Structure formats: C-alpha cells, structure tokens
Amino acid sequence: MADDDNMSVVDSAEEQLALNESTFRDVNEAIESGRGERGGLVPFVCECGRLGCTDVVELTLREYEGVRAGSRCFLVAPGHDASFERVVREDARFTVVAKPEGPLGDIADRTDPRKENA
Amino acid sequence: MSAGAGVAVPYLTIAGHVSAADVAGIRGRVRAFAAERGASRRLVAAIGLAVGEAVTNAVVHGYDGAGGAVRVEVDFEEGEIEVVVADGGRGFTTAATEGLGLGLAFVRAGASAFEIRDRTHGGVEVWMRFALDAA
Numbered sequence: 001m002a003d004d005d006n007m008s009v010v011d012s013a014e015e016q017l018a019l020n021e022s023t024f025r026d027v028n029e030a031i032e033s034g035r036g037e038r039g040g041l042v043p044f045v046c047e048c049g050r051l052g053c054t055d056v057v058e059l060t061l062r063e064y065e066g067v068r069a070g071s072r073c074f075l076v077a078p079g080h081d082a083s084f085e086r087v088v089r090e091d092a093r094f095t096v097v098a099k100p101e102g103p104l105g106d107i108a109d110r111t112d113p114r115k116e117n118a
Numbered sequence: 119m120s121a122g123a124g125v126a127v128p129y130l131t132i133a134g135h136v137s138a139a140d141v142a143g144i145r146g147r148v149r150a151f152a153a154e155r156g157a158s159r160r161l162v163a164a165i166g167l168a169v170g171e172a173v174t175n176a177v178v179h180g181y182d183g184a185g186g187a188v189r190v191e192v193d194f195e196e197g198e199i200e201v202v203v204a205d206g207g208r209g210f211t212t213a214a215t216e217g218l219g220l221g222l223a224f225v226r227a228g229a230s231a232f233e234i235r236d237r238t239h240g241g242v243e244v245w246m247r248f249a250l251d252a253a
Binding site: 020024030034035 | 210220222223225226227232233234235236238243245
C-alpha cells in the first residue's frame with residue numbers, strides 16, 4: 001500500500017451528506033432562475049441534506065443571492081446547522097452555514113453550479 | 119386526457135385532470151417515448167423518475183393531493199429530450215408542503231438541466247432536459 005498519511009479521508013456518510021446538500025442547492029438554483037416575480041419572500045428548500053428533511057425556508061431573492069456569494073455556503077432552516085462547522089448568518093427565517101476547509105468544502109466548491117457556468 | 123404525436127419533431131402531449139392514480143401511467147408513456155428515441159435504460163429510468171416526481175408534486179403540492187389540470191409535454195430534438203410538467207395549482211409558494219424538496223431533488227438528479235418556473239396565471243412549470251449521450 002502507498003503511504004496515505006497525507007491523504008484526507010472523508011467518511012462516506014459525510015461525503016454523501018455533502019452531495020445531498022449540493023443537490024438541494026441545485027434545486028434552489030432552479031427555483032431562483034425560474035422565478036418570474038422578483039419581489040417578496042420566495043420559498044426555497046432546506047439544504048441541510050439530511051434524509052427526510054422537507055423544510056421550506058423563505059428569503060428575498062436579494063438574501064438568496066447573498067447566500068450564493070460563497071461556494072461553501074448553504075441555506076438551511078433554523079436549527080438544521082448541526083452538520084456544519086460554521087454558522088455565517090442566523091435569521092428568524094433561515095440560517096446560512098459554511099462547509100469547512102478540506103474534502104467536504106472541496107465537494108461544495110466542485111459542485112457549485114455557478115462555478116461550472118463561470 | 120388527450121395525447122398527440124408529431125412528425126417533424128417527435129413529441130408527446132398528455133393533458134387533462136390528473137390525480138395520484140394517473141402518475142404511473144404518465145410515467146410509463148414518457149418512458150416509452152424516451153426509449154423509442156434511443157435513450158439508454160438508465161436514462162429512461164431517470165426520465166421516468168423525474169417525470170413521476172414532477173407530476174406527483176403537481177398533484178400533491180399544487181392541488182393538495184386532490185389532483186387537477188396537469189399538462190406534460192415531451193419532445194425530442196438534437197439528441198435531447200425536453201419535458202415540461204405544468205399545473206394550474208397554487209404555485210410554489212410559502213404554503214409549500216412536506217416532500218416538495220425531495221421530489222425536486224429526484225428531478226435534479228436525473229436531468230442535465232432543469233428549472234422551476236412560475237406560471238403567469240398561477241401554477242408551476244417544471245422544465246427538464248435530458249441529453250441522450252449523458253447516460
């Protein structure tokens with residue numbers, strides 16, 4: 001076996017969770033891009049990635065764009081930040097969290113659709 | 119429900135009052151359309167899953183489970199299958215109910231591109247595109 005001391009190992013469940021989060025981010029991007037009315041609160045799905053989470057959070061499109069300014073930032077319902085290391089913003093309606101540096105953050109970067117289209 | 123098939127650009131239209139009992143039938147017809155266009159088994163499955171979820175969302179979230187007017191349009195052009203599922207329900211609003219995100223995640227997982235659009239006169243339109251050479 002090669003020396004793996006320098007390799008970062010990610011638990012597969014954590015990786016799967018990170019991929020789930022990215023999938024829900026894609027769903028929200030589809031909601032945002034298809035929104036005809038630009039004003040008011042817009043319902044987005046919670047991006048916490050946990051199996052069974054069906055929460056919907058409301059943001060203005062301006063607030064949503066603020067979340068998407070960072071590749072590693074995700075939008076979750078209040079109280080759904082347990083799997084994230086850093087809370088970026090807490091609001092009564094939603095919470096913005098960030099993935100950490102390392103493999104999980106790399107997944108968030110790699111799957112960011114705005115980077116893909118850049 | 120009504121259906122049609124064109125010549126220049128192959129297409130399929132399914133429209134009418136749709137309830138939960140109709141979802142499997144619609145999914146099957148769209149799957150058959152995709153298979154006839156040369157989609158791989160894997161892509162046919164992905165399209166069927168995505169369409170089933172989109173129609174279910176319309177029935178469950180657009181019409182609170184009671185069902186209502188749904189239109190499914192499918193066409194094939196330049197190696198891509200495009201599907202639009204439109205309803206005239208309450209729209210994607212703050213009253214969204216449980217399961218909405220998960221259904222849309224299934225749509226996202228299979229489609230090469232998709233968008234969730236507000237309809238001018240109410241309801242939601244889920245637009246999906248599937249590339250035949252992607253799977």
